[in-house]
Amino acid sequence: MRVLVVGAGGLIGRALCRAAPPPGLDVVGVGREECDVTDADARRRVLGAVRPDVVIFAAAFTDVDGAARAPASEAVNVAAPAAWAAEVETWLLSSNFVFDGSGPHAPDAEPRPTSVYADQKVRAEAAVRRAGGHVVRVGWVFGPGGRTFASTVAERLRAGGTVRAIHDVLVQPTHADDVAAALLALPRGVTHLAGAGETSWYGFASAVRARVGAGRVEPVRMAELGLGPRPRDARLGPALLAPWWSRLPGGGEAA
Numbered sequence: 001m002r003v004l005v006v007g008a009g010g011l012i013g014r015a016l017c018r019a020a021p022p023p024g025l026d027v028v029g030v031g032r033e034e035c036d037v038t039d040a041d042a043r044r045r046v047l048g049a050v051r052p053d054v055v056i057f058a059a060a061f062t063d064v065d066g067a068a069r070a071p072a073s074e075a076v077n078v079a080a081p082a083a084w085a086a087e088v089e090t091w092l093l094s095s096n097f098v099f100d101g102s103g104p105h106a107p108d109a110e111p112r113p114t115s116v117y118a119d120q121k122v123r124a125e126a127a128v129r130r131a132g133g134h135v136v137r138v139g140w141v142f143g144p145g146g147r148t149f150a151s152t153v154a155e156r157l158r159a160g161g162t163v164r165a166i167h168d169v170l171v172q173p174t175h176a177d178d179v180a181a182a183l184l185a186l187p188r189g190v191t192h193l194a195g196a197g198e199t200s201w202y203g204f205a206s207a208v209r210a211r212v213g214a215g216r217v218e219p220v221r222m223a224e225l226g227l228g229p230r231p232r233d234a235r236l237g238p239a240l241l242a243p244w245w246s247r248l249p250g251g252g253e254a255a
């Protein structure tokens, strides 16, 4: 069976492409340069060339606050997954932000989006499900490569700097490799993939600080950072993947 990953250049896309696939699965990834997911001609060309049995849709406009200001986010986050799902069985990566923050939320809990980005995810989920596709929600994912909160924190602390991290939001940091392994089992319906541990951004940064052995971490309230609306407790249940603390790399690479 051939799996095509679109958005293969992103954090989770890369993890999907480097994972050891289950026996019988062949994974092909295309990044944005090879396939803009909003371009119908590119979609048909890639589907014709790769001939996948299924698609994992890992492309997205992931700037949560920016989505409200960028009209282009609608095409990537909503129209594109709907168009792909209409042509091939699709697994859509979605977000715990579809919920309002009264977690933990079960997969069949009613979504209550509180931002434009979250609303886009809810509508994309519905379109993909209507087309017979599947939804996999994740919360906060960390892993190697690229710039993430985890890598930025580690870098700043190693340089002896101070990190201000939110302490009044519950998160379930989940390693990208664990998400990829579970996702490649192609779970059907609506599935939550979350690490079995919860903390705050401050808790996570403090654990990185303990490993790095340098710098300072200061707690800050979400309201102090001037961010757009975000749920305070959008934990996903059941949380069955490895707990974040078991996946923190030692001293060297950030996360």
Ligand SMILES: NC(=O)c1ccc[n+]([C@@H]2O[C@H](COP(=O)([O-])OP(=O)(O)OC[C@H]3O[C@@H](n4cnc5c(N)ncnc54)[C@H](OP(=O)(O)O)[C@@H]3O)[C@@H](O)[C@H]2O)c1
Pocket (backbone or CB within 6 Å): 006, 007, 008, 009, 010, 011, 012, 013, 031, 032, 035, 036, 037, 038, 057, 058, 059, 060, 061, 062, 076, 093, 094, 095, 096, 138, 139, 140, 141, 142
């Ligand atoms: N990482 C998390 O903590 C997290 C949490 C909740 C949900 N998710 C969901 O998981 C999915 C994957 O997230 P991620 O963390 O891997 O995000 P990411 O690292 O930002 O990757 C998204 C990828 O999509 C690509 N992309 C954007 N527009 C595209 C287009 N028009 N055509 C093709 N590719 C395009 C981006 O390319 P450019 O870099 O060139 O823009 C990027 O490589 C998303 O649906 C996201 O909402 C992630």
